Amino acid sequence: xxxxxxxxxxxxxxxxxxxxxxxxxxxxxxxxxxxxxxxxxxxxxxxxxxxxxxxxxxxxxxxxxxxxxxxxxxxxxxxxxxxxxxxxxxxxxxxxxxxxxxxxxxxxxxxxxxxxxxxxxxxxxxxxxxxxxxxxxxxxxxxxxxxxxxxxxxxxxxxxxxxxxxxxxxxxxxxxxxxxxxxxxxxxxxxxxxxxxxxxxxxxxxxxxxxxxxxxxxxxxxxxxxxxxxxxxxxxxxxxxxxxxxxxxxxxxxxxxxxxxxxxxxxxxxxxxxxxxxxxxxxxxxxxxxxxxxxxxxxxxxxxxxxxxxxxxx
Amino acid sequence: xxxxxxxxxxxxxxxxxxxxxxxxxxxxxxxxxxxxxxxxxxxxxxxxxxxxxxxxxxxxxxxxxxxxxxxxxxxxxxxxxxxxxxxxxxxxxxxxxxxxxxxxxxxxxxxxxxxxxxxxxxxxxxxxxxxxxxxxxxxxxxxxxxxxxxxxxxxxxxxxxxxxxxxxxxxxxxxxxxxxxxxxxxxxxxxxxxxxxxxxxxxxxxxxxxxxxxxxxxxxxxxxxxxxxxxxxxxxxxxxxxxxxxxxxxxxxxxxxxxxxxxxxxxxxxxxxxxxxxxxxxxxxxxxxxxxxxxxxxxxxxxxxxxxxxxxxxxxxxxxx
Numbered sequence: 135x136x137x138x139x140x141x142x143x144x145x146x147x148x149x150x151x152x153x154x155x156x157x158x159x160x161x162x163x164x165x166x167x168x169x170x171x172x173x174x175x176x177x178x179x180x181x182x183x184x185x186x187x188x189x190x191x192x193x194x195x196x197x198x199x200x201x202x203x204x205x206x207x208x209x210x211x212x213x214x215x216x217x218x219x220x221x222x223x224x225x226x227x228x229x230x231x232x233x234x235x236x237x238x239x240x241x242x243x244x245x246x247x248x249x250x251x252x253x254x255x256x257x258x259x260x261x262x263x264x265x266x267x268x269x270x271x272x273x274x275x276x277x278x279x280x281x282x283x284x285x286x287x288x289x290x291x292x293x294x295x296x297x298x299x300x301x302x303x304x305x306x307x308x309x310x311x312x313x314x315x316x317x318x319x320x321x322x323x324x325x326x327x328x329x330x331x332x333x334x335x336x337x338x339x340x341x342x343x344x345x346x347x348x349x350x351x352x353x354x355x356x357x358x359x360x361x362x363x364x365x366x367x368x369x370x371x372x373x374x375x376x377x378x379x380x381x382x383x384x385x386x387x388x389x390x391x392x393x394x395x396x397x398x399x400x401x402x403x404x405x406x407x408x409x410x411x412x413x414x415x416x417x418x419x420x421x422x423x424x425x426x427x428x429x430x431x432x433x434x435x436x437x438x439x440x441x442x443x444x445x446x447x448x
Numbered sequence: 449x450x451x452x453x454x455x456x457x458x459x460x461x462x463x464x465x466x467x468x469x470x471x472x473x474x475x476x477x478x479x480x481x482x483x484x485x486x487x488x489x490x491x492x493x494x495x496x497x498x499x500x501x502x503x504x505x506x507x508x509x510x511x512x513x514x515x516x517x518x519x520x521x522x523x524x525x526x527x528x529x530x531x532x533x534x535x536x537x538x539x540x541x542x543x544x545x546x547x548x549x550x551x552x553x554x555x556x557x558x559x560x561x562x563x564x565x566x567x568x569x570x571x572x573x574x575x576x577x578x579x580x581x582x583x584x585x586x587x588x589x590x591x592x593x594x595x596x597x598x599x600x601x602x603x604x605x606x607x608x609x610x611x612x613x614x615x616x617x618x619x620x621x622x623x624x625x626x627x628x629x630x631x632x633x634x635x636x637x638x639x640x641x642x643x644x645x646x647x648x649x650x651x652x653x654x655x656x657x658x659x660x661x662x663x664x665x666x667x668x669x670x671x672x673x674x675x676x677x678x679x680x681x682x683x684x685x686x687x688x689x690x691x692x693x694x695x696x697x698x699x700x701x702x703x704x705x706x707x708x709x710x711x712x713x714x715x716x717x718x719x720x721x722x723x724x725x726x727x728x729x730x731x732x733x734x735x736x737x738x739x740x741x742x743x744x745x746x747x748x749x750x751x752x753x754x755x756x757x758x759x760x761x762x763x764x765x766x767x768x769x
Contacts, residue, residue: 344548348611351503351543352536352563352618363551363562370553441553442598 138438138445146431153423154206158199161416172215211420212413221417224402229421232398236387238314239321240376247326248365251333255368256360258338266334270327279389282320286393289316299395313396320390325383332375336368343367370441377433381426388422450520451478452622452654453485453502458514460497460506460678470726471497472678474514476753479671481621484648484655486669486686488662488701492723494678495658496544499624502656503541504531519621537566539622540615545631546607550599556610557595563614582613586643605636609643616647623655629664641668662705666690674698677723677734684759694761696739733764741765 169182169191177185186192190201205212211221250270254263290298302310340346341364349359388400395401399418406414438444460472472494479485487495500506502516504523516523519538523531540563543549551559560579561572570578576595583591586609599607608628615623625644629637645668648655657669665672665686672690673683674697682695693699700719702708721738724730730737736746746764753762761767 344543344545345551347505348541348543348549349551349562350505350535351541352614353532353534353566354536354562355532363554366553367551443552443600 139435142431142434142438146427149430150424150427153427154203154420155199157416157419157423158202161412162195206420211417214414215411216409221413224414225399225417225421228397228399228402228418229425231396232384232387232391232400233425235314235317235321235391235396235398236380236383238318239387240325240383241322242318243322243325243329247329248333248369250326250330251337252360252365254330254334255337255341256356258334263334266330270330273323273327274331276324278320278324278386279393281323282317282390282393285316285320300397317387317390317394317396320393321383321387324386325379328379329372329376332372333365333368336371337364340364340368366440370437373433373437373440377430377437380429380433384422384425450481451517452481452519453477453479453656454515454517455498455502456515456517458498458501458512458516460494460501461511461513462507463509463511464727467727470678470729471510472501472675473726475675475680477673477680477683479622479654479656481654483670484657484668486665486672487656487658487675488660488665488672489675490660490719490723492677493675495675496626497678498675499541499626499656499658502622502624503535503539504528505535533566536563536618536620538620539624540618540620542608542611542615542623542625542628544627546604546611547631549611550607552599554598555595556597556599556602560595560610560614560617564617567618578617579613582617583610586610586613586616586647587639588613603636604632605639608632608636608640612640612643612647621654624658625655626658627660628657629659629661644668662690662702663707674701677729678726679734680753680760680762681735682759682761682763683753684757688758692757692759694756694759694766695735695763696741696765697735700738700740733762 169185169189170177173181173185183192190198193201209222211225213220214224250266254266257263286298289296296316297313298316300313302313337360341360343364346359346364349363350356354363388398388403390396391398391400392404399422403415403418405411406418455475455477458472458475459470462469462471475494475498477485487498489495497506497510501510501512502518502523506512512524518534521534523534526534550556554562557576557579560582561575564570564575564578567575580591580595583594588594588606588609594602594606594610599610602610608631612625612628615625628644629640632640641664644655644657657664659665669686671684672686674681674689674695676697682689682693682698689698690702693702697719703717704719706716719738724734724737730747732745732747732749733739733742733751736742739746743764749764751762751764751767753760754767756766
């Protein structure tokens with residue numbers, strides 16, 4: 135198990151490095167002079183030169199790249215062009231909110247989706263299976279930001295059950311929780327259907343396997359066979375698919391943040407784009423990438439935990 | 449002596465896409481307590497359907513007619529719950545393929561404990577201890593390590609030993625082994641056969657062994673039943689059937705056993721022709737098309753199973769004068 139963890143960790147670092155290099159290249163490929171963007175169109179040529187020297191933009195590109203990487207390793211993501219705050223501070227305050235939203239959204243989707251999938255697989259093609267099937271397909275088809283807008287209108291504006299905007303008062307946990315309910319609902323609902331479908335298909339396939347017949351031949355009840363002996367196997371591909379889908383989960387969370395005006399990576403990125411605040415944008419993209427890599431690493435570990443055969447291979 | 453298994457006119461019909469498929473027809477067969485029955489036949493002869501029916505593990509598309517009486521209880525007059533209670537308590541099974549018969553993500557020990565779920569008054573540590581002791585009995589060295597391992601860490605032969613240990617752990621009255629050596633190589637096959645013979649004392653000796661290998665039958669079984677295309681064509685004590693095979697199909701099967709061939713030859717003998725489809729059965733004897741001793745009568749009259757010596761045979765050459 136130990137060697138497997140180390141190998142996956144090295145792989146994750148490699149992916150992250152590649153992502154950083156691509157990101158750096160993209161910054162240079164984007165048209166527009168950073169000095170003009172930062173100082174405005176009316177800045178003089180001398181002012182721009184001073185700015186370039188101060189920012190190190192007059193250096194050759196490889197030198198800049200190494201410096202960029204060095205600064206990253208030191209935890210320096212640059213400074214916000216508008217507020218002059220370190221980007222790291224901005225991102226560090228936004229990151230936990232986005233992660234919380236994504237995790238709570240995925241969490242409730244798993245809690246509801248897995249039992250729905252099991253229910254479907256236990257009675258395939260029954261009325262309840264069809265009902266779950268129709269529900270799943272419907273919610274998968276709904277984009278999360280659209281859902282967020284309708285949920286906002288219904289529960290926050292019309293019914294006034296839940297707050298419409300923000301993330302709640304800092305330090306006031308119950309307030310933060312009530313602010314989390316609607317966004318997490320919007321982020322997770324599509325995933326409920328997705329997970330229910332995945333679990334159903336995977337479980338039905340697993341239940342056909344020979345070792346399941348062995349347990350039946352020993353008189354173990356269908357319920358126990360399904361939950362104890364088939365579900366852990368059925369979850370292996372489901373975990374893999376969720377790992378790949380984490381990217382869309384994060385982007386869903388980012389969109390929902392914008393709808394609910396929640397501070398987080400989404401709002402931060404949106405502000406950065408609209409105000410051409412490139413250090414902040416680079417910082418958010420970088421942290422999102424990091425988040426994605428870490429999440430994939432976590433799903434790899436989870437898959438290895440579920441399947442002893444993965445631990446052994448290679 | 450009462451029979452441990454008593455099959456009375458058992459037929460198994462599958463609901464196929466183009467109408468019903470009668471896979472097994474009118475099999476009447478009994479196994480006395482303490483004996484090993486070899487169930488022999490080609491692929492598609494219905495032997496696997498028959499043992500699945502004994503375990504009440506047939507798919508939903510199958511229906512069973514006739515009676516299967518297990519130790520005095522009519523299996524198909526019981527409710528599903530009672531049938532399930534019989535499995536893993538009174539009867540246990542060893543499956544055909546040791547590579548897929550064990551759950552790949554659960555430790556051997558946990559699986560062997562689970563197999564004992566119906567045994568009363570045993571705690572989990574006690575069940576694990578029994579499992580370890582049984583592994584040792586079936587010839588697995590270092591059982592403590594094996595209990596902690598996953599199936600993929602064991603060889604095929606070891607896995608089949610584990611499966612046999614699992615079946616023996618519940619001390620069943622009847623052990624059903626469905627081609628337990630088919631997936632194994634020749635030397636491992638011999639070891640497993642030896643093991644089953646050594647272990648017969650653990651299960652009152654009542655074993656149903658499905659095989660297509662007459663050599664295995666000769667080494668291991670007391671009784672033999674030969675199935676052809678879903679019907680019983682000959683059954684009786686092994687000595688009688690193997691030394692005086694009366695049905696032409698039994699003779700043909702024996703002629704195919706490499707161990708019985710005396711003269712060197714470049715070709716392995718086979719039974720010419722193929723098994724008739726259960727949906728297109730001939731009018732007379734089902735074996736007539738492939739039979740070397742076929743008579744004109746065989747294509748018109750269906751032979752019934754009748755006593756011949758110590759055995760029963762369904763052949764007009766035997767029953768008709």
